[in-house]
Amino acid sequence: MSAHRAALVLAATPIGDSRDASPRLRDELAGADVIAAEDTRRLRRLTERLGVTVSGEVISYHEHNEASRTPELVARIAAGERVLLVTDAGMPSVSDPGYRLVGACVAADLPVTCVPGPSAVLMALAVSGLPVDRFCFEGFLPRKTGERERALAQLVAEPRTMVFFEAPHRLAATLTSMAAVLGEDRPAAVCRELTKTYEEVRRGGLAELADWAADGVRGEITVVVSGSDPAAGPRLEVADVLPEILERSAAGERLKDVCRDVAPRTGVSAKALYEAAITARHEVSGGR
Structure with a gap:
């Protein structure tokens, strides 16, 4: 040999x-x-x-x-x-x-x-109609909603086109999370059964695609999502979100729960929000 x-x-x-x-x-x-x-x-x-x-x-x-x-x-x-x-x-x-x-x-x-x-990744990019000069592959997102949305929060400001794999029975939930975190109108494409008899590519905003997937989708799925639009404005900072955190906490909601709920939608770390809220409470109470 x-x-x-x-x-x-x-x-x-x-x-x-x-x-x-x-x-x-x-x-x-x-x-x-x-x-x-x-x-x-x-x-x-x-x-x-x-x-x-x-x-x-x-x-x-x-x-x-x-x-x-x-x-x-x-x-x-x-x-x-x-x-x-x-x-x-x-x-x-x-x-x-x-x-x-x-x-x-x-x-x-x-x-x-x-x-x-x-390659499902490259084929989905090619037929998506989204920019392909720069892209990143994110694979499968976490299955649990909270973990999935925290992972997506890290991608809010990602400028490159993103490619994901997803199981058909989780597609609707994933698109719903994407719409909540990345924006309902963020352009995307769901590529189903690529190269097979029932190949289908659905294009639209994330919320629109989530509605379409709600009735159930079958087959192998690749999702392509547009990167962030610099013209949409700067990413939110802790100070931008803190008033909502304090208001909801003062109304009786558990602080940690509020921070976990708001973080994915705003792209601000739940830990940073929690620490800022504790500091703000301390300052209001005069250090007591």
């Missing part, structure tokens, strides 16, 4: 239409010593559609076993084998297993290469 052949190969697989598979992907699937697949059953279906006969060993490599599998795969590459890593769809390590293995190979000074191919 030639030394130059030994490597970790990250291979992009079709995100919906098997005709998007490249000739090089077919060659790598047929010739790899080991194929590490996120789902071995999906891999089998893909190779059947492509008419590829796999000659190497197929093993599972997913979020639940990647820690234990990684040393084994690194050792096999070091011994001269070619390891092909594939996920269910798209590029490994982009919100999928792969980063840990790449890092381990880099640390061991082993070759890492890539078979380029389909």
